[in-house]
Amino acid sequence: MxxxxxxxxxxxxxxxxxxxxxxxDAIQKALQALQERRAELAREVIEGDRRIDRAEVEVxxxxxxxxxxxxxxxxxxxxxxxxxxxxxxxxxxxDEAVNIAEHALFLASHDPIAVPKRLQDLSEVSMRxxxxxxxxxVHGDGEAARRICAEDDEADEYNRQVINAVWKxxxxxxxxxxxxxxxxSVSRHLERIADHATNIAEDVVYMAxxxxxxxxxxxxxxxxxxx
Amino acid sequence: MVENLQSGAVPxxxxxxxxxxxxxxxxxxxAVQEVTLDIPEHQITAIIGPSxxxxxxxxxxxxxxxxxxxxxxxxxxxxxxxxxxxxxxVDPVEVRRRIGMVFQKPNPFPKSIFQNVAWxxxxxxxxxxxxxxxxxxxxKAALWDEVKDKLGQSGLALSxxxxxxxxxxxxxxxxxxxxxxxEPCSALDPASTARIEDLFLELKExxxxxxxxxxxxxxxxxxxxxAFLSRGHLIxxxxxxxxxxxxxxxxTEDYVTGKxx
Amino acid sequence: xxSPVGPSSGNLPARRRMGAVLHVIFLAATLxxxxxxxILLADVLExxxxxxxxxxxTSFPSRFPQQAGIKAALWGTIWLIGLxxxxxxxxxxxxxxxxxxxxxxxxxxxxIEINIANLAGTPSIVYGMLGLSLFVRWMALGRSVLAxxxxxxxxxxxxxxxxxxxxxxxxxxxxxxxxxxLGATRWQTIRAHVLPAAxxxxxxxxxxxxxxxxxxxxxxxxxxxxxxxxxxxxxxxxAFTALPIQIFNWASRPQREFYGLAAAGIxxxxxxxxxxxxxxxxxxxxxxxxxxx
Numbered sequence: 001m002x003x004x005x006x007x008x009x010x011x012x013x014x015x016x017x018x019x020x021x022x023x024x025d026a027i028q029k030a031l032q033a034l035q036e037r038r039a040e041l042a043r044e045v046i047e048g049d050r051r052i053d054r055a056e057v058e059v060x061x062x063x064x065x066x067x068x069x070x071x072x073x074x075x076x077x078x079x080x081x082x083x084x085x086x087x088x089x090x091x092x093x094x095d096e097a098v099n100i101a102e103h104a105l106f107l108a109s110h111d112p113i114a115v116p117k118r119l120q121d122l123s124e125v126s127m128r129x130x131x132x133x134x135x136x137x138v139h140g141d142g143e144a145a146r147r148i149c150a151e152d153d154e155a156d157e158y159n160r161q162v163i164n165a166v167w168k169x170x171x172x173x174x175x176x177x178x179x180x181x182x183x184x185s186v187s188r189h190l191e192r193i194a195d196h197a198t199n200i201a202e203d204v205v206y207m208a209x210x211x212x213x214x215x216x217x218x219x220x221x222x223x224x225x226x227x
Numbered sequence: 228m229v230e231n232l233q234s235g236a237v238p239x240x241x242x243x244x245x246x247x248x249x250x251x252x253x254x255x256x257x258a259v260q261e262v263t264l265d266i267p268e269h270q271i272t273a274i275i276g277p278s279x280x281x282x283x284x285x286x287x288x289x290x291x292x293x294x295x296x297x298x299x300x301x302x303x304x305x306x307x308x309x310x311x312x313x314x315x316x317v318d319p320v321e322v323r324r325r326i327g328m329v330f331q332k333p334n335p336f337p338k339s340i341f342q343n344v345a346w347x348x349x350x351x352x353x354x355x356x357x358x359x360x361x362x363x364x365x366x367k368a369a370l371w372d373e374v375k376d377k378l379g380q381s382g383l384a385l386s387x388x389x390x391x392x393x394x395x396x397x398x399x400x401x402x403x404x405x406x407x408x409x410e411p412c413s414a415l416d417p418a419s420t421a422r423i424e425d426l427f428l429e430l431k432e433x434x435x436x437x438x439x440x441x442x443x444x445x446x447x448x449x450x451x452x453x454a455f456l457s458r459g460h461l462i463x464x465x466x467x468x469x470x471x472x473x474x475x476x477x478x479t480e481d482y483v484t485g486k487x488x
Numbered sequence: 489x490x491s492p493v494g495p496s497s498g499n500l501p502a503r504r505r506m507g508a509v510l511h512v513i514f515l516a517a518t519l520x521x522x523x524x525x526x527i528l529l530a531d532v533l534e535x536x537x538x539x540x541x542x543x544x545x546t547s548f549p550s551r552f553p554q555q556a557g558i559k560a561a562l563w564g565t566i567w568l569i570g571l572x573x574x575x576x577x578x579x580x581x582x583x584x585x586x587x588x589x590x591x592x593x594x595x596x597x598x599x600i601e602i603n604i605a606n607l608a609g610t611p612s613i614v615y616g617m618l619g620l621s622l623f624v625r626w627m628a629l630g631r632s633v634l635a636x637x638x639x640x641x642x643x644x645x646x647x648x649x650x651x652x653x654x655x656x657x658x659x660x661x662x663x664x665x666x667x668x669x670l671g672a673t674r675w676q677t678i679r680a681h682v683l684p685a686a687x688x689x690x691x692x693x694x695x696x697x698x699x700x701x702x703x704x705x706x707x708x709x710x711x712x713x714x715x716x717x718x719x720x721x722x723x724x725x726x727a728f729t730a731l732p733i734q735i736f737n738w739a740s741r742p743q744r745e746f747y748g749l750a751a752a753g754i755x756x757x758x759x760x761x762x763x764x765x766x767x768x769x770x771x772x773x774x775x776x777x778x779x780x781x
Contacts, residue, residue: 002485071444073471073483210473292669297593324671334662336681346680347670394666401671 388419536751616710651693
């Protein structure tokens with residue numbers, strides 16, 4: 001009985017990681033479309049979101065099936081619960097990528113505008129957090145996951161700095177206002193992607209340690225891991 | 228051993244039964260090894276573990292039913308409300324009146340339903356109204372409505388699930404404080420099992436129940452606290468919810484997820 | 489029917505033949521015993537039935553065949569069996585209960601068990617000698633029905649103990665466990681549950697043991713049962729005779745009529761035996777219906 005469950009759990013893990021890859025790819029493509037002003041790349045991302053939505057439904061159904069048929073407990077139960085939540089976060093990250101692509105589409109069809117460096121930094125941090133959270137999930141690494149939660153502050157800080165920079169841009173040259181507001185939005189979407197990556201990290205902590213660390217100002221791990 | 232217990236996760240409640248470094252041997256083989264455990268009152272405590280881990284032996288230690296086996300030695304303490312059950316001046320017959328037992332295979336006496344329930348109180352000197360006692364006990368065991376018109380019929384004529392409820396009624400008739408159950412549902416079909424599990428929840432209010440089960444889902448459904456035994460040792464004892472969501476010990480985790488045993 | 493295809497079906501016809509042959513052989517073995525018994529019975533019936541009248545049962549023995557009857561022997565046997573049952577039940581049952589329910593597994597009890605098994609196979613004449621010296625002489629009971637009954641009790645005691653133990657053992661342990669778990673003492677458990685459940689088996693065993701005792705002649709002769717008795721016992725200390733003795737006595741007379749009387753006596757003895765066995769079967773039948781584990 002348990003061997004069947006183990007096989008199913010491994011299959012589920014592969015599935016969610018496959019979805020993760022697609023989502024990471026979408027975010028990357030959207031950012032690339034923004035930087036290089038490529039409309040057709042942006043459209044690819046927007047079209048591709050259908051795939052992500054479908055995958056999200058399939059993963060959720062698979063999780064419910066495992067719960068009903070196997071009544072898993074302890075670590076198996078936590079794993080499936082974590083996957084269900086990570087699944088949701090990933091689908092929303094895909095939506096954020098679509099949003100970025102839509103802004104990229106607009107900016108590509110208008111005059112170029114200077115993208116603040118901080119936006120570049122923010123996109124690097126967010127991408128890194130997404131990658132690290134998925135890695136932590138693969139290894140069930142609670143410590144690494146906690147570190148990601150701390151990085152969210154960095155992303156928030158960068159977002160603020162981007163907003164300041166764009167404000168300055170708008171004050172200096174009012175003609176850029178319409179295009180600049182799109183930059184505001186892109187920054188916000190990237191910051192949300194970082195939030196979702198943080199959620200995934202919190203789910204990994206639950207999966208690994210059985211502790212729910214949401215809604216708490218969680219410090220980086222101390223020696224005893226007390227919370 | 229105290230380090231087997233996870234502080235903060237032990238079921239809260241006064242201990243009605245406990246054991247301290249209890250070791251039970253059949254000849255040279257120790258079936259129960261140095262177990263220390265507190266059973267809280269008015270709760271359902273489940274004892275789980277793989278076959279041969281000593282859970283039935285541990286259960287029987289509490290009502291001195293191990294005395295009937297050959298070559299049994301019991302070391303350490305088994306306490307009932309703080310008193311040593313194995314002290315020299317303790318009468319095992321008296322122990323068994325306060326601590327009742329229901330067995331795996333329903334074993335009603337080949338007598339009438341009424342006689343089944345009334346016999347034990349009668350022989351231990353009950354002076355009240357036996358008919359009322361039989362009715363009360365059968366009601367508490369959720370069997371009265373099904374048998375009230377056929378109390379004279381043989382107990383063996385009932386179905387398996389009914390027989391087991393009759394055995395529960397029989398045990399309750401003595402008004403014990405604790406009821407020990409050794410895999411009470413393993414010989415029953417799922418529907419009867421479900422009925423009896425519902426019964427446990429009602430019984431919990433008046434009695435303390437200790438149930439040995441190899442069915443983990445049953446332990447999860449029914450109990451407040453769960454103790455996990457493996458090869459005679461107590462590995463972990465905690466609140467059931469914790470044992471089944473994030474147990475403290477690796478062995479417990481492996482057992483409840485079915486990776487071994 | 490075509491033989492099934494397969495590697496091991498080649499010699500199926502030969503195996504069937506062998507089966508049929510053995511079937512016939514076993515049947516013949518069964519029938520051999522039955523046929524012999526039937527011949528014996530037919531002979532007894534042929535010679536005995538003419539002599540089987542009511543007056544046969546109510547008359548005392550006599551030199552004259554026409555007036556001879558079996559009354560003394562019949563009543564002697566009845567007295568004997570009654571007293572034997574009276575003595576062997578408590579002792580046999582008590583011993584069985586002790587050995588089965590109370591005794592621990594030690595060398596002493598094992599020794600007792602071995603001895604009982606050996607005693608069961610001891611020739612009955614040995615019991616006769618024992619009865620003679622112990623009951624007739626040492627206890628000064630003389631040649632009484634009492635001495636005879638005590639001797640027969642000793643004779644059937646081992647078998648009674650063994651049969652009672654088997655019946656007690658057949659009571660499932662779960663019943664005892666249930667009773668103990670309800671806070672009953674050992675005796676309360678035995679009295680209320682074990683004995684009633686074992687009783688049919690015990691009674692059956694007892695009756696079968698008594699059936700064997702009825703036919704025993706040697707011990708009775710040894711302790712001095714009379715062969716020519718014209719009265720029935722009116723008390724345990726009276727002299728007596730028994731059916732097998734009377735039959736033997738008649739069969740050894742030269743006159744042909746007495747041979748018929750002996751046959752009639754055998755028929756009476758068989759009748760008593762059949763009645764006892766029927767009672768045993770009836771008890772067993774009644775108990776099977778009530779008690780189903």
